[in-house]
Amino acid sequence: MTSARTSAAPLHGLLAVGAVLASACSTPDAGVLEKIYAEPAEHREVRILGPGETLGGILEENLDRGEQQAVLLAFQERASPRRLKVDSEVVLRFVGEGTLRGVDVVLNPDETVRITRGPYAWSSTVVETPTRIDTLLVSGSIEQSLWASLVENDDLLDMPYNDKGILVDELDKVFQWQLDFSRQIQPGDEFRVAFERQVRPDGSMRGGHVVAAEFVNVGKAYRAIWFDPNGDGEGSYYDEDGNSVRRSFLLKPLTFRRISSRYNPGRRHPILNTIRAHRGVDYAADAGTPIMATADGVVQHRGALGGLGNAVVIAHANGFTTRYGHMSRFAAGVRVGSRVSQGDVVGYVGMTGLATGPHLHYEMIRNGRHVDPLAVDLPNGDPVPGEVMDRWTAELTPRMALLELVPSPSADRIADVDENDPPADPGERMADESGVPPSEAPQR
């Protein structure tokens, strides 16, 4: 190691102290002291790259030209100095009378390039931020929104704000086939979640996934338990009976967190100022928000489509078609005839066509007739495969037990409610701004 030479002086110092102590004792006892390879005391100076500042600029203050170059070269073996962003952290490590011994450049929360002065040259390594794994148990009830109930949740007081956003996204991913968090959630709904995460020393998380979760929406409980049938890390979610929570269609083409809450159910068409049948669902979201295909299919139309402005139409199996309107632009590679998979980005939210603000107009058509995307009954994904049923049963028990550990926000939560309950506020969904009948062949 390069530290052997620089630590030589203090090491002698320690041995000298030992020698004095030994001679003061009546019985000198050689071998009492083991060698101590202590790092020399170092002092650290933390610098944050300001706008226009460079790593080279910071080094200039502390090194001569030749050494600056050597440090930059050592850094370049790991990362490009030009790709360092504003607010990047650079830690200068000094020893003795201000001799620069090393430089740490934080590339991202998980990687730091450590550049160290050696006897003959500067060398660099990438140091990965260590993490530990824990399981977070969270419960709450909805007053306004899922987002609000997580941000203000007592179980998550220490969790950084950004990480709460990741938790919301993960929950949305788990329930995206069953529940539209942006529309169906009601005050009084409750949830419990066991969330396994990798945590950095500063308390922020590198990543995580929901192990088990329960969401009670208007008295109906939805449960999802993580299971990895192939053991390849690509797990999926099942209910406690081993049925997949996946459906052939996502309930919505946007991730929940990007959907704004500005939606106004009082439905008079903002431009035409008339009440028209609304044959789709509108999602107000920031311009540029990615729009996902809700199911596998083939692109049937990509371009202007009446009041829908820039629109993509996708044909799916079993006579289903979906339409996505008012896009600002289309995703690269999306052309008439191209295949898309569920969750693929097909375009971005905009306000082309008849729209007063950025939003997505989403329609679902089945055999030539508009259907309500939130109400239509869709086939499930594959259940837990028979050949791994034993493993599923063995893993289900502790995961359900984790969930049971989470204190319920209220005592009597679970109720068996008819599966065919109408979804909340169906009236607000079916007005129309597109004016493009389902039978009309999309114009090229």
Ligand SMILES: [Zn+2]
């Ligand atoms: Zn609409």
